[in-house]
Amino acid sequence: MLNRVTRLVPRARQLDPGRFLHGGPQGPQGLAVHLDDRVPDETPRAGSRPSEDDPAGAGEQREDRHYRIPLQDLPTVFAHGLPRRFGLQTGTAVLAGVSWSLGCTLDPVAQPRRRTGAGRAAAPSGRRVCSAPLAPARPASRVCQVKTFHEACLLVRRPALELLRHLDGTNFAHPAVRYVLYGEKGTGKTLSLCHVIHFCAKRDWLVVHVPDAHLWVKSCRGLLRSAYNRQRFDQPVEASSWLKSFKTANERFLSQIKIQETYMWNKRESTEKGRPLGEVVEQGLTRVKNATDAVGIVLKELKSQSCSGAFRLLVAVDGVNALWGKTTLKREDKSLMAPEELALVHSLRKMVRNDWHGGAVVLALSQTGSLFTPRMAYLPQELLGKEGFDALDPFVPVLVSNYSPEEFERCIQYYLENSWLQHEKAHTEEGKKELLFLSDANPGQLERLCAYL
């Protein structure tokens, strides 16, 4: 009881800086009050085995339990790839015979060599599924984990759980609510985002996932002047790889959604009104020069049609501070470009506005891949800058912090169960205390420590 009361205070404080510092457009006034009133009933339990709850029942997901994502979901839901260290820990040897293009899934029970039957179906590691440029660049823990353990397990934590409950109760007639996950380095923002994406994918939402917006503003080769608008630049490589993963992830929607305008690609090629969205994606994939425009069209169509109620749209962007930061890309005269001169960034900025309804926008900030931001910066104010903050205001900030003592214990238990902690002293109380001290309960640091112990 006391725990619940004390936690209300930080939640209220979270909303204040986000709302009143800048005189931006005020969102639904009732939103702040509404969220404060809803106290999620937490039942923290230290579970012994990773639970296999279906994400569709968010209420059944207990805090401090590991939630296992079925491996056959990984290639479709996380077509862009998982964070690097997370995906590396899922087995590749198992995946050797599986053909992705056929989209076949192995029956998990029919694998006699696996220790536990469920959730151990073969699936390629996150790194192989997506094409290289879009693999999230950060060396986070979890990609390695999926490859080594042959299972993708996420710890169910409070920020993700809160987000899921809010998403469950979204009112689709209201403008899209923007949730911004922020926190210090290594606390689990990207994985919370992955959790939310998996949840929404299971509920049949259409997920527009940008795994790392920082990759769009640095080290891009093959910049072209956009044909649509001479002031902007196209990025054919990034756009085409994004389209490929988008197609894998949302195959079933591409034939259902019909475009509402005719688009002329050039004198000979055009896509008429009423054709399925898949044709626009195909055009972007075959003609790489038109890929960026295809991305723009896809985003525009999804935004306008989500209001109709045919599908629910989730826009998930990681490293969203890249959209309002600086780039390291140069024009022909060697001067640095501003992000708004990139057509991809321009379309994505329009996507994360709250002038549409029928879905939600979940964003995660990241200092790790960002350019020209101080290392210790983690608050939305610092990372987004004035322009970005005004553009995103009003949003719901969700703080992702280090592990609580129960979560830490649970994480250590998970490693011990998987025999990941091999050092004999790591099993003792002394060892655990030392791990807590060395990692300061930071999930990223703990994972790196346990990797070599």
Added chain:
Amino acid sequence: MNAVSHRFRTLRSLSAVSRHSLRLTQVRWSRYSPEYRDPQTDKEYYRKPLAELTEEEKCEQELRKTQLIKAAPAAKTSSVFEDPVISKFINMMMKGGNKVLARSLMTQTLEAVKRKQFEKYHAASAEEQATIERNPYTIFHQALKNCEPVIGLVPILRGGHFYQVPVPLPARRRRFLAMKWMLTECREKKHRRTLMPEKLSHELLEAFHNQGPVIKKKHDMHKMAEANRALAHYRWW
């Protein structure tokens, strides 16, 4: 007097003038005089309740209160995960004083060993799983132990020629040779674009199974010693 001998190098080859004299030259100096004692970083030592201590230990603890103690080096910690063999290996891997890099390479190597063993474990059948060792520390220690030569060769000057004489090696020399061979093998004999953790993890796993170039080098040393056993009587210690 081991504390003395490791700081002094004996000129064993100079036997012309007086065969049985050992001329000592100081190789490594220490700023500490002999009465300084080594620091005790083991937490368990200090946590023992007074009742459990033996007379000897009580006496030692009394002495520690008044005696001078050396400063503990930066790399020596009271961590439960500390391992002197690993620390020594890290020091040997270190170049230009870059301990941070050497240590990170070591941790990446241990992680790589662990992941490879986990891959093998998951690919193996139930009977084989019991035989697969997944602890990177046991693999490391066992690999180095397998690489240690039993007998070594020392050049001894007799009648104007240097002869390679087989000689029993002290324990520290054996450990040093094992680590040195391992590092040399990884640094020089591999393709220059492969990273150290990858090379080292591969070599450690091979040495653990008593295969690979480092084990071969040890066997070569043994064979040379066997070949030169006629010269064994040149040794006078």
